[in-house]
Structure formats: C-alpha cells, structure tokens
Amino acid sequence: MERRDFFKLALLNLTFLFYNRSGFSHSDKKEERKSNLNKNNGDALIIVDVQNDFCPGGSLPVKNGDSIIPIINKLQNKFNFVVLTQDWHPSNHSSFSINNPGKDPFSTKDMPYGKQVIWPAHCVIGTKGSDFHKDLNTNKANLIIRKGFRQEIDSYSGFFENDRQTHTGLEGALKNAGIKRVFVVGLALDFCVQYTALDSIRLGFETFVIKEATLPVNVGSSVESTMKNFKNFGVNFINFEEKV
Secondary structure, eight states, X not given: OOHHHHHHHHHHHHHHHHXXXXXXXXXXXXXXXXXXXXXXXXXXXXXXXXXXXXXXTSSSOOTTGGGGHHHXXXXXXXXXXXXXXXXXXXXXXXXXXXXXXXXXXXXXXXXXXXXXXXXXXXXXXXXXXXXXXXXXXXXXXXXXXXXXXXXXXXXOSSSBXXXXXXXXXXXXXXXXXXXXXXXXXEEOIIIIIHHHHHHHHHTTOEEEEEEEEEEOOOOTXXXXXXXXXXXXHTOEEEOTTOOO
C-alpha cells in the first residue's frame, strides 16, 4: 500500500470510528467565556509527543515539527496543570517493520483490535529518538503519560491505546484534578493530536486545539478531514491569542 493511500484509508477509518462510537454529546449552547486563561485551575494543557523522532532528523519527522516548541513553552506559562504524552515503545513492538518480515513501512496488518499500521521503528524506550526535544520545557509538567509500551498494542491518543479499551490513566488524572477544559498541542495535528482531542471531547472535557502550537503530517485530505471531525464533534480550533 502506498503511504498516501494508507493515510487516506486511516482517516476514513478514524472518521467512521468516531461517528459510530457512542458517548459524544455536543451542545449548541454558547456559554460566556473568560477573557483569557489566567491559570484557571480547571484548565489543563496536553502536549502531545514532542519527541526527537517526530521532529526533523527523527525516524518519523513532521516537517518543521520543532518550530512550534517556542510557542508551546510560552503557552505553558498560562496553565497550572500541564501533561506531556510520550510515545514509549519496546524494541520488539508489534507495529515496527523490523518485527514484521515481508511487511513494508506504512503497510498494514490485521490485529485483534483492527488494522495496524506498520511503522519504521520509532520512540524506542531508552533511545535518543524517544526523548523529548531538547528545546521543550519539561519542568512545568505535572504528569507524563507514556503510551504504546505494551508490545502488542499501538497507541495514538493520550487517553487510550489503539484497542480503544485500554486506558492510559490520563482521564482519571484529569478528573481527579478537577479539570474541566483541555487544550491540546503538539505532534501531529491530523493524527495523535486529533485522536487525543476527540477522546477528550468524548470523555466530557471542553476541548480546544491551538492552531499555532501544532503541525500536521498533511497527506492527502488529512487536514481537511481533521477539521471536519473537530467541527462535527465540538472540538474548538483556536488561535494562540484568541480569548477563550
């Protein structure tokens, strides 16, 4: 399967998954919003996968992926609760091409939970590629969620593994902290950021994705499909300086 064709298929499957999952509730009621964040204790910032392997020079880079890091660092100052997600794979992970002889990167295979993409090895536990980018400020993080560490299950969302049943623990942590609104940034907009934002809204959090603090893979109609999903499911796609 060509890489472009795979991404088109993946986006179609993602849209189907979320349209057919129960639990979404989106009200058209407009509530009065605060003029700025002002470190609202009910707000959390989730920084998705700003790791070396997803930045230029990594094994699965997003173009100019490191360019959003200064904005993310600035944005952290507006939050009391900051979460980092981190892809964290064992070297024998079932999604890696090196562990699937005869399977090319970006092809797929059937797993008990559905189609699994075959990826180049990335974010292997203990390697430089799995480290957060050196320019990312990690000192403000209250919590680091490591995902994909189970050999047999991949993970895109910060909330669930790809079987859509196995929790990462993020939902409980946010609810225990009294979080009501979630702001998502990081890499990549049209995949892990999208999965995280859609799960966030489904789990009952008012959810925002900040435009200047995320970048897409941008293959085929991936960005267009992401924007449609955000609109359909009530994810707010906002500017960094926009009043919320």
